[in-house]
Amino acid sequence: MSKLSAAILFVIKAHIAAHSGAMGKISNADNGQKDKLKCSGYFVSVPYLRAMEQIIRVHGLSKRYAGSDRYALNGLSLAVRKGEIFGLLGPNGAGKTTLISTLCGMIQPTAGELTFDGLDYRKHRQRIKRHIGVVPQEYALYPTLSAEENLNYFGSLYGIPRKELKRRVADGIRRVGLDDFAKRPIKTFSGGMQRRINLLAGILHNPTVLFLDEPTVGVDVQSKEVIMTLLHELHQQGTTIIYSSHHLNEAQHFCTRIAIIDEGRIVTEGEPGQLIASVAGATTLENVFIHLTGSHLRDYA
Amino acid sequence: MRKLGVSAYKEALLLLRDWGGLAILFFMPSVLIITITLIQESTFKAVGESLLPVVLVDEDGGEIGELVAQNLAQADNVQLVTEERGRPITDAQARGLVSDGKYQIALVIPAGLSAELNDKVNHNVERILGEFALTDADSAAQRLPRNRSWEAKEITIYFDPAAGQAFRSGVKNNIERMLSKVEVQKIYAVFIDQMALEEDPGLLGDDIINFRETIAQKGEDGIIPNAVQHNVPAWILFGIFFIVVPLGINLVKEKNLGTYIRLRTSPVPYAVILGGKIITYTVICLIQFMLMLLIAKYVFPLIGLIEFDPGSQLPLMVLIAFVAGLAAIGLGILIGTIAETQEQSAPFGAIFVIILAALGGVWVPTFIMPAVMQQVSAFSPMNWGISAFYDVILRNGTAADIAQPLGYLLAFFIATLSAAIIYDKRKRTN
Numbered sequence: 001m002s003k004l005s006a007a008i009l010f011v012i013k014a015h016i017a018a019h020s021g022a023m024g025k026i027s028n029a030d031n032g033q034k035d036k037l038k039c040s041g042y043f044v045s046v047p048y049l050r051a052m053e054q055i056i057r058v059h060g061l062s063k064r065y066a067g068s069d070r071y072a073l074n075g076l077s078l079a080v081r082k083g084e085i086f087g088l089l090g091p092n093g094a095g096k097t098t099l100i101s102t103l104c105g106m107i108q109p110t111a112g113e114l115t116f117d118g119l120d121y122r123k124h125r126q127r128i129k130r131h132i133g134v135v136p137q138e139y140a141l142y143p144t145l146s147a148e149e150n151l152n153y154f155g156s157l158y159g160i161p162r163k164e165l166k167r168r169v170a171d172g173i174r175r176v177g178l179d180d181f182a183k184r185p186i187k188t189f190s191g192g193m194q195r196r197i198n199l200l201a202g203i204l205h206n207p208t209v210l211f212l213d214e215p216t217v218g219v220d221v222q223s224k225e226v227i228m229t230l231l232h233e234l235h236q237q238g239t240t241i242i243y244s245s246h247h248l249n250e251a252q253h254f255c256t257r258i259a260i261i262d263e264g265r266i267v268t269e270g271e272p273g274q275l276i277a278s279v280a281g282a283t284t285l286e287n288v289f290i291h292l293t294g295s296h297l298r299d300y301a
Numbered sequence: 302m303r304k305l306g307v308s309a310y311k312e313a314l315l316l317l318r319d320w321g322g323l324a325i326l327f328f329m330p331s332v333l334i335i336t337i338t339l340i341q342e343s344t345f346k347a348v349g350e351s352l353l354p355v356v357l358v359d360e361d362g363g364e365i366g367e368l369v370a371q372n373l374a375q376a377d378n379v380q381l382v383t384e385e386r387g388r389p390i391t392d393a394q395a396r397g398l399v400s401d402g403k404y405q406i407a408l409v410i411p412a413g414l415s416a417e418l419n420d421k422v423n424h425n426v427e428r429i430l431g432e433f434a435l436t437d438a439d440s441a442a443q444r445l446p447r448n449r450s451w452e453a454k455e456i457t458i459y460f461d462p463a464a465g466q467a468f469r470s471g472v473k474n475n476i477e478r479m480l481s482k483v484e485v486q487k488i489y490a491v492f493i494d495q496m497a498l499e500e501d502p503g504l505l506g507d508d509i510i511n512f513r514e515t516i517a518q519k520g521e522d523g524i525i526p527n528a529v530q531h532n533v534p535a536w537i538l539f540g541i542f543f544i545v546v547p548l549g550i551n552l553v554k555e556k557n558l559g560t561y562i563r564l565r566t567s568p569v570p571y572a573v574i575l576g577g578k579i580i581t582y583t584v585i586c587l588i589q590f591m592l593m594l595l596i597a598k599y600v601f602p603l604i605g606l607i608e609f610d611p612g613s614q615l616p617l618m619v620l621i622a623f624v625a626g627l628a629a630i631g632l633g634i635l636i637g638t639i640a641e642t643q644e645q646s647a648p649f650g651a652i653f654v655i656i657l658a659a660l661g662g663v664w665v666p667t668f669i670m671p672a673v674m675q676q677v678s679a680f681s682p683m684n685w686g687i688s689a690f691y692d693v694i695l696r697n698g699t700a701a702d703i704a705q706p707l708g709y710l711l712a713f714f715i716a717t718l719s720a721a722i723i724y725d726k727r728k729r730t731n
Contacts, residue, residue: 104566107729129568138559144318145311156307157567185318201563 055209055240056080056103061112062264063098072098073109074264080209085231085241087255087272089248089285091293095264096244100211103242105129117208130158133207137214139194140201143187147178147197150186151204158205165204172200176226192223199227209240216250228254252276252285260292267292304569308577315551316581322547326585327592330540334593338532338606352380353472356407356459358395359383363415368483369408376479392457399459406472407459414454418487426491456480529607533597534618534690535663538683540593541586541625542654545633548582549646552637565729571722579630579718586626587619594618617693617700621707625686628710631717632682638721657683685709 056079063073073095080086090096101107102114105125114121116128141150148169155165173182176196186194199215215231216224231254235241245251251258252272259269268275272285279288316322355373359366373381382404383389390398395407458476460469493501555561564574597609611618633650640646658664660674661683667675678684685706692698692706 104562106562106565126568126570129566132566134562134566136559136562138562140559140563142311142315142558142560145314149311149314153307153311154563154567157304157564157569159304159568 053082054079055082055117056242057113057115058099058103059113061099061102061114062110063095063102063107064110071110071264073102073112075112076261076265078259078266078269080240080242081257082208082240083235083238084256085235085243085254087251087258088242088244088261089246089251089258089289090261090267094262094293096261097213098264099261100213100242100244104132104134104211130205131208133202133205133210135199135202135210135212135215137217139186139198141186141194141197144185146183146185147173147189148182150197151201154201155204160205168204169200172204173197175230176200190220192219195219195223196226199230203230203234203239207239209242210234212241212243212245214245214247215243216247217245248286248289249284258285260289262293304573305576305580308569308574309580310577312551312578312581313584316547316585319547322550325543325547326589330536330543330589330593331596333540334533334536334596335600335604337536338529338597338601339604341532353378353406354380354382354404356382356390356395356398356404358390358392358407358409360392360412361410361414362412364487365415365418365483366410368486369410369479372479372483373408376475396459399461402461402463405461405464405468408476409457409459411454411456414456417452417454418484419491422484422488422491423495426488426495430495529597529601529609530694531691533593533609534694535687537590537593537622538625538661538686538690539654539658539663540589541622541686542629542632542657542683543651544582544586544589544626544629545636545650545654546647548578548630548633549637549640549650550643551578552634553640553643553646556641557643571725575634575718575722578634579627582630582633583623583626586629587622590619590622590626611694614693614697617698617703618690620700621686621689621693621703624707624710624714625682625689627714628682628686628717631714631721635717635721635724638725657681660684662687682710682713685713 058079059077061073061076062071064071076095076099088096088099098107102109105121105128108122116124116131119128121128142153145153151169151172152165155169160168170182173179176199178193178196181189181193186197189197195215195218199212202212203210212231216227219227231241243251243255255272257269257271258275260267260275268278268288270278275288276282276285279291282288282291316326357366357370357373359370370381370383373379385394385398390407392409395404395409398404399407456476458473460472464472555564565571594609594611598611599608602608632653636646636650636653640649660678660681661667662670662678663683667678667684670678689703689706689710692702696702
């Protein structure tokens with residue numbers, strides 16, 4: 001009886017959430033076979049119920065850089081749910097980097113509301129940062145320091161106790177297959193090796209939300225597989241992932257939900273399959289992307 | 302606290318692995334202080350102690366030429382050159398030799414100078430003695446015209462175009478003094494002759510007025526000032542301020558590598574990140590200071606320079622180096638925050654430090670600068686640092702005496718650091 005009550009409550013919450021913001025539609029849960037609960041004709045999995053809770057809410061977000069007459073973000077609204085892999089796609093200059101930088105607390109918006117797990121970014125920036133992991137497109141590591149030294153340093157900034165940090169660093173390096181290179185300077189690493197350490201540096205503190213900006217660009221197939229496996233593991237453990245990339249094929253298979261952004265606004269959002277189905281004749285996400293954003297070049301100085 | 306510690310440790314590791322940066326921080330200032338002091342010492346010797354070859358062209362062939370040659374030959378630091386390949390040097394040759402840079406100075410005594418001087422001196426002495434009408438001849442001398450004119454004859458001094466203004470002025474003053482002496486000797490000789498004295502009263506033997514050089518210092522046990530004590534603090538400060546270059550590069554590199562993104566998205570205030578840099582680079586400044594001090598104390602005597610002995614003033618010197626280091630670090634952080642590329646930060650930082658050094662009196666003492674530049678100089682942190690060092694080393698000053706310049710340096714550090722933090726924040730807000 002109590003399970004049923006809880007399920008009813010979650011479904012009601014989900015309905016409210018679905019109709020209150022710019023969120024995707026609630027679909028019949030045909031995935032996640034475990035822990036299915038039947039309620040009012042919907043099959044809802046536990047991970048899915050968890051996903052109903054919004055971790056990031058953005059409403060009417062605008063950003064105009066000083067000296068520019070163009071809005072990088074133009075009244076953008078979206079919501080990211082806990083535990084999902086949210087793909088943020090768009091052409092160059094669409095506003096992806098500005099949006100991610102704002103969500104990471106790097107830059108401040110010109111207008112709009114922004115909350116992280118109910119906390120206002122303006123008031124709780126430092127607190128929010130403790131729960132965020134960032135994997136920038138750049139390698140973002142000190143080339144003359146070893147992999148271990150880099151990870152120890154970045155981990156320390158999150159206040160991870162020394163012994164625990166040591167364990168996590170050793171474990172992480174082993175997981176990405178770089179045990180033998182732990183003490184070597186990063187500058188001697190290949191692109192793929194650096195990408196793996198770059199990812200580790202962003203997840204050492206077990207972030208609630210992980211921001212990924214082109215995490216697999218310029219890496220070999222083997223490194224890419226290690227990275228993607230690690231990301232899937234994180235997702236399984238409940239980490240919310242916000243993923244930005246130009247690899248539309250990778251996004252189509254990796255993300256649970258995708259938003260296409262252009263000229264500072266969300267053009268569309270939904271599950272990859274839904275997005276493809278929504279455009280007549282589209283068979284891939286790339287078809288949808290071109291259909292919505294056009295074929296013209298986006299060159300912004 | 303731990304975050305501050307790991308940030309400082311990370312900066313130390315980055316520096317230890319950067320040989321180029323270490324060279325800028327330690328090796329280059331060491332080379333600089335030795336080289337500059339040696340050069341300044343040898344320049345001083347060139348004018349004061351070592352032999353300076355002077356070409357003398359005597360077209361006069363009379364007493365003046367002889368007296369000038371005699372005076373030059375007697376001078377301790379002059380090597381008289383009158384011949385080239387066994388033949389007397391002419392005016393045109395002298396000009397050519399100096400303009401080619403073979404010699405720095407040539408003196409040309411024009412023909413007829415002795416005769417003209419004799420005539421002039423005799424005329425004037427006779428006229429003066431005639432005023433007293435001691436003899437019949439004197440009565441006749443009374444009638445000599447007061448304002449007789451002579452054909453102007455000039456001694457020419459050729460200077461090497463590469464010779465500096467200070468060198469030219471110094472040499473010119475010495476030659477003028479020598480010529481005045483020759484004139485006095487000549488006048489004296491004519492007076493003796495005209496007055497028909499049997500014995501030289503020996504008036505030219507001793508200087509009537511002498512002077513004594515005393516350094517006005519506080520206390521009795523002050524250090525006797527020397528060139529090294531002027532140079533060492535100035536160049537130590539110059540070396541300390543060069544920390545601006547690697548620190549600026551460090552900050553720009555973080556932006557370019559993307560580590561800045563990691564740092565700014567971590568739950569650590571930017572002040573802590575900068576705090577790590579400040580701790581490490583302050584330690585570097587103090588090590589740099591001690592290294593240069595050790596060089597001045599132990600290496601200088603080995604290469605023929607005067608030993609620099611800070612004596613009991615060492616703690617105050619360390620305090621000045623510490624605060625000057627903070628000022629330099631603040632400037633480095635500001636430059637690194639504003640610059641977008643290493644191509645912007647490195648040359649700008651280096652040139653800016655040179656400008657601050659010039660304004661601060663590292664090369665030229667501020668008191669001989671034009672009034673406007675002296676006013677500008679008052680705003681140079683390097684000037685505050687040098688003033689504090691001189692107060693301590695040369696004026697035997699106490700902590701209270703250097704409180705004002707140290708206060709300025711500290712205020713400069715706070716101002717530059719605040720400007721960097723505000724600029725960074727505004728950049729992310731706008």
